[in-house]
Amino acid sequence: MSAASLAHARHVLSGNPVTALAFGLFALLVGTAILGPALVPFDPIAAAGPALQPPSARHPFGTDAIGRDVFSRVIAATRLDLGMAFAAVAIVFACGTLTGAAAGFFGGWTDRIIGRLADTIMAFPLFVLAMGIVAALGNTVTNIVIATAVVNFPLYVRIARTEASTRRGAGYVEAARLSGYGEAHILFREILPNLLPIMMVQVSLTLGYAILNCAGLSFIGLGVRPPAPEWGIMVAEGASAIISGEWWIALFPGLALMIAVFTFNLLGDGLRDIVDPRRRT
């Protein structure tokens, strides 16, 4: 199976250069997150030269209002931004998939309670809800992660619920009952493994949104505190300088943010092609 999957993945990638590009960019982002802070030429939280220098050979992205190297800060911020997004998506993937699958599989009251909970979350403008959660729980990185996980929860619940409910009457579920297996065993061993490929696509599609959400919260001053390098804060710090002509302070972190979101969206589309059973022969 795994050999066949790999061969299939290779086949899809060779026929789809955009997906190959997305995988390449993803590897670059992850590599930057892991190694970046060790490789940057300047300390991202200390002044490295005169303030407000335009891009040059020494400072490729220029320097900011207190003389820090923007290039070093953009690279160093990758770890925090990706880390927050990955943590949030990991939490919502585990909780949302499990509760959604239980709702779809068991139906009845389980479904009603979980469904209403998801509907209640959906009833708020999601970014405002995330702001409210961070404001109420406290201004920390952990709470940004929790807020981002909460606002994504209904999406995971709905997808897992639909997929599980189409499988609850499947022949293999009845066959498992005939084999004497209990309902919990069937949910975990028969249903969930069949949901995982679909949920993995969702993971990479929501990673982009999670990065935007985390950066957005930081942009409005919630969560990450300066001087920590983070793309949202850096855009916020540079926004006021655009009018006076120092465009580079906001542009480069903004571009980094855009590339990250773009990568995850492309990756999601590509993963969908790979796991879509209708394309399998």
Add this chain to the structure above:
Amino acid sequence: MNGAPLLEVAALQKRFPIGGGGLLARRAPGLLHAVEDVSFTLRAGETLGLVGESGCGKSTLARLLARLLDPSGGSIRLRGEEIGGVAAQRFGASPRRADIQMVFQDAEGSINPRHTAFEAIARPLRRLRGLAGPALHGKVTATAALCGLPAELLPRFPHQLSGGQKARVGIARAVATEPALLVLDEPTSALDVSVQVLILDLLKALQARTGAACIFVSHDLNVVRLLCDRVLVMYLGRVVEEGPAEDLFTAPAHPYTRALVGAVSVPGRPRAAERVRLAGEPRSPIDPDPNACRFHGRCPIGQDRCARAAPPVHALPGGRRVACHFPLTDGALAAA
């Protein structure tokens, strides 16, 4: 084992609530009478055919007997032990679980796409017979061989198997625990005719070998005639006629059976003579009138009495039973 029946079903009933429900329902939901007052007995080694048109409750009855559904009333006794009262969810833990197994219509959908053929056959053995390691491997391989599956197909996933091979996996899984009762829900309807023949031969050989009693649900009357000792004909959840397969097909006593049998094409037989065409659709199975024959309105020989009283069950010679006010006994058949 002879003498005492293996399976005794009495007044079995299944009603599904439809519509309504929910928190704010004002009126009681309607009831869909899927299976109503079904009684029969089955001896070890016997094959019972279950025929009827789509929606007549054959599959519901099969699922009730396989204990995947809970009956709304009546009793199911296996070797004299009442098993109808055990909730389907807890029946999995019952020692009787291994005695009743089922083969599904859709062989493809009945195998988890993430399981190999080996795993599919091994699961009931692991759980119900407690086998593991070499003993499990040996039993799975032997059962697969019995069902015509060579060992090299066992590591394959369902999408790597042909339709006939998947059907064989489904059958191997069902017979692996050596059940006393095997419920077959249209096991060949999704297969090519050439493969159907092979699977039917396999089923016959397996039954001769294991001595399991079979309940064979099918649309295909020719297959039922070939495979079954006795036949139950169902119409809208009720048994309208029961009897030995050969007698029932040569001289049907219920007008519905006669229409069914007449619709079967037999090579060399001019069909127009015996053919009865049924007009219209079956009545609704939701809250049906208890004081009317369910076939009334479509029945070619129906009269006023059929709309006012449910038909009584007549016993005919040869162990046959028919539920009709005007059964087509031999005289009636000749006159018609």
